[in-house]
Amino acid sequence: MTGLEADPDDLIDAGEITLPYAADFYDELANRLGAIGSSAGRGLIPTMSDSPAGNALGEAVMRCHRFLYAVTEETADSHRAVGASVAEAGYAYRESDRESARGLEMAGDDLTGAAARAFDKADAGEYEYDGGYRFGNFDRAEGGSGYEDALSGSPRQPVDRQDYAIEPEPLFERAAPTDRGGDREPLDERGGR
Amino acid sequence: MPKFPTFQSMDDERPPTKDELKEMIAAFGEPLQMLYVRSRYDAFFNERYPAGSSIQNADDTWLFDFDTRMTRAEDEELRALCWPLATNFVIDLLVGVDNLVDKEEGDLDAMVADLLQLAASYEGAMTDAKLAIVQERFERWRGEAGAAVREGYSDHLTRSTQTHFAMANALANAAQLDSLIMMKIRHHLDGLVRAAATAIDNGPAGPKLDLEPIIGWLTVIGIIAGAPGGPAVMSTVGWVGGTIQKILTELPLEDADEPRMDSPDPDVLHDQVLAAFAQVAEVVKADREKLAGELVAAFEECAALVASGDPAESSRVIPNPNGVDGIVL
Numbered sequence: 457m458t459g460l461e462a463d464p465d466d467l468i469d470a471g472e473i474t475l476p477y478a479a480d481f482y483d484e485l486a487n488r489l490g491a492i493g494s495s496a497g498r499g500l501i502p503t504m505s506d507s508p509a510g511n512a513l514g515e516a517v518m519r520c521h522r523f524l525y526a527v528t529e530e531t532a533d534s535h536r537a538v539g540a541s542v543a544e545a546g547y548a549y550r551e552s553d554r555e556s557a558r559g560l561e562m563a564g565d566d567l568t569g570a571a572a573r574a575f576d577k578a579d580a581g582e583y584e585y586d587g588g589y590r591f592g593n594f595d596r597a598e599g600g601s602g603y604e605d606a607l608s609g610s611p612r613q614p615v616d617r618q619d620y621a622i623e624p625e626p627l628f629e630r631a632a633p634t635d636r637g638g639d640r641e642p643l644d645e646r647g648g649r
Numbered sequence: 650m651p652k653f654p655t656f657q658s659m660d661d662e663r664p665p666t667k668d669e670l671k672e673m674i675a676a677f678g679e680p681l682q683m684l685y686v687r688s689r690y691d692a693f694f695n696e697r698y699p700a701g702s703s704i705q706n707a708d709d710t711w712l713f714d715f716d717t718r719m720t721r722a723e724d725e726e727l728r729a730l731c732w733p734l735a736t737n738f739v740i741d742l743l744v745g746v747d748n749l750v751d752k753e754e755g756d757l758d759a760m761v762a763d764l765l766q767l768a769a770s771y772e773g774a775m776t777d778a779k780l781a782i783v784q785e786r787f788e789r790w791r792g793e794a795g796a797a798v799r800e801g802y803s804d805h806l807t808r809s810t811q812t813h814f815a816m817a818n819a820l821a822n823a824a825q826l827d828s829l830i831m832m833k834i835r836h837h838l839d840g841l842v843r844a845a846a847t848a849i850d851n852g853p854a855g856p857k858l859d860l861e862p863i864i865g866w867l868t869v870i871g872i873i874a875g876a877p878g879g880p881a882v883m884s885t886v887g888w889v890g891g892t893i894q895k896i897l898t899e900l901p902l903e904d905a906d907e908p909r910m911d912s913p914d915p916d917v918l919h920d921q922v923l924a925a926f927a928q929v930a931e932v933v934k935a936d937r938e939k940l941a942g943e944l945v946a947a948f949e950e951c952a953a954l955v956a957s958g959d960p961a962e963s964s965r966v967i968p969n970p971n972g973v974d975g976i977v978l
Contacts, residue, residue, distance in 0.1 A: 461792035470786045474779045481778035492763045499756030507751045508930035516941035517823045520948045523978045524816045534969035
């Protein structure tokens, strides 16, 4: 992510998922506020239209209630609009990332050459660059697979993944809370990459 | 001497409901009629018997509670004159109660509960609507676009949720106050009705109503928040109790203003009672107008921010990087 202005996925997620959700949240609040107003009934508007004591406070409540309603509606619209434009920005960033990445792609010849060099090494029996488990050269793995134990003794169950010298794959730098609410594990929304 | 030393004691001792007040008043009919009969009797008698009468009508204790010196028919005639007067008196009282107790406290209280719940939702928006995530994402957005969106939008998310929270609370407080005012009015009318009853009982017709008078009921209007703390139901966020306490303690009636309701003459008493109703209406009206002014002033601050035209300002109320147009109080 270094070198880029923003992580396009952050912006797209925020714009397409989080902000529309916030907008719906505020729409819901506006609905509740409207329902409160319309069910206030004779608390706000008395039966006698011309009470000698007036209804100044009730009228002020209605006026301010209306203002808060407008504010809530506008907040919902605003979140929705910001979401749309932020998602757009995210796609633009992603597109420009691809554009700039294009120059870094390996040419076919380079790729062949690099692969060929690796095969040369392998042919020569040099596997050291590998951690030991991936290409099955267990006999040379150090403290890794327990291959020799497996041959000589009783079957050995690995107690944890470190027995295989496998680093757990680091999660992306994502905030602990998820986009979609609840206490679920973060969704692997970037599985395709 | 106030009837209630603290707000809590006033809240604990619920005043009679509108219907109970009206029932109390409905019982005024008979004694009032008798009061009118006594006040009209001399004039009526002198008109019919300028030279005096020798009639001893011992039987009419079933009609009047004193012996008259007129014929039975004339007794009935006098009663027929006084009956509408007493009825009008009662109707005036009933209308006065209807006019003043014109709002449903239950509806208001339900509204208060709903608004307080709604306020809690507004307050939780940062976590519940995941706005905190948005804010954090935009923090990581470098460059000009990121700076612009933070300045006009995401930096204000917390503040705008707080503003919404405060506004919803202010509405809840206002509705709560409106409900308390209704309770205050009922307390006041309770005192008024009892005072009127006492005046009727003190008349020549003697005690009939036996409603216990309330000493110091007139100061109730000023006492509501006399004790520190004030109403416990009020939210302390938004437009608050400080104002409320000030307003409610500022309105004690002067002794000189105290309406007098002690005349044994039903006509004078009628005027006195109507004046007392008018006074309650006046005090309550001033009360409400002042509170309404304060509430609107609190909202006008938000409205001014919205109307400022500067996104950094209006986003305190409505987070929008492009500013807000057309939202007025």
